[in-house]
Amino acid sequence: SQTIHQWPATLVQPVGSPLSLECTVEGTSNPNLYWYRQAAGRGLQLLFYSVGIGQISSEVPQNLSASRPQDRQFILSSKKLLLSDSGFYLCAWSPSDTQYFGPGTRLTVL
């Protein structure tokens, strides 16, 4: 069966520091991968999606970037965090039109 991992589970970072969140999927190959952010009490905002290695589409221009160095690995990065980057970051994978989520990373920028 397929599983999706994210780490870390929680993170507290100062403003201006870098960020790297990792997501890996097991039990499938060539999945579509997604990064979402959910602000407190809000809906899901799609940040990036990828249909294959090295293929990244950005939905919202901001100070975040994503990379897919391997088929089942998706990384979200930032060079300098802003206060507004605080939120719940969710990675998802999709075999078709249904998406399945990892446990998420709760990021607080102070």
Add this chain to the structure above:
Amino acid sequence: RKEVEQDPGPFNVPEGATVAFNCTYSNSASQSFFWYRQDCRKEPKLLMSVYSSGNEDGRFTAQLNRASQYISLLIRDSKLSDSATYLCVVNEDSNYQLIWGAGTKLIIKP
């Protein structure tokens, strides 16, 4: 403009009651529809998929009205454990990008 709209609630419902909430979508060409459940501080989890007129799974029934462009979720004999936020999701095209509603919060009271 791509849009999925839900009543944010909260819906406060006594245990054992039946509750229903709707979700409207703007794109008449939308292909598939989903309800996800999200518990507090957790990732969304797929509850039901809706590809034709409706779907039923135990106490949960989802119905699709393409003419009026809305999807409904009915929960019968509600349990305390049904308390969560229910997210309505629409797939508008074959690109596997989902459009997410902001969610309806449901609170089941004893």
